[in-house]
Amino acid sequence: MCCPNCNKALLDKPKLVVCEAQCGFKIWKTVCEKTLTTKQVETLVKKGKTGIIKGFKSKAGKNFDAALILQDKVTGATRFEFENNR
Ligand SMILES: [Zn+2]
Numbered sequence: 001m002c003c004p005n006c007n008k009a010l011l012d013k014p015k016l017v018v019c020e021a022q023c024g025f026k027i028w029k030t031v032c033e034k035t036l037t038t039k040q041v042e043t044l045v046k047k048g049k050t051g052i053i054k055g056f057k058s059k060a061g062k063n064f065d066a067a068l069i070l071q072d073k074v075t076g077a078t079r080f081e082f083e084n085n086r
Pocket residue numbers: 003004005006007008019020021022023024025
């Protein structure tokens with residue numbers, strides 16, 4: 001898995017995936033109380049988007065399903081995409 005920002009290797013840490021060159025790219029593995037699998041993180045990095053992931057939990061305590069989009073390839077910031085918004 002390579003950093004989409006600088007093409008160096010990404011290090012798979014327990015809580016996040018982070019660029020070995022410390023260019024600033026990182027993806028937190030736990031999003032809204034849901035821990036992403038390595039495969040989901042890989043898909044996010046390689047394709048810029050995951051499939052629908054089930055079991056996120058909002059701050060209000062509601063469960064929801066959504067895909068994750070890699071919004072910013074420099075910082076690794078992500079956002080949700082909901083099925084019914086398509
Ligand atoms: Zn990098």
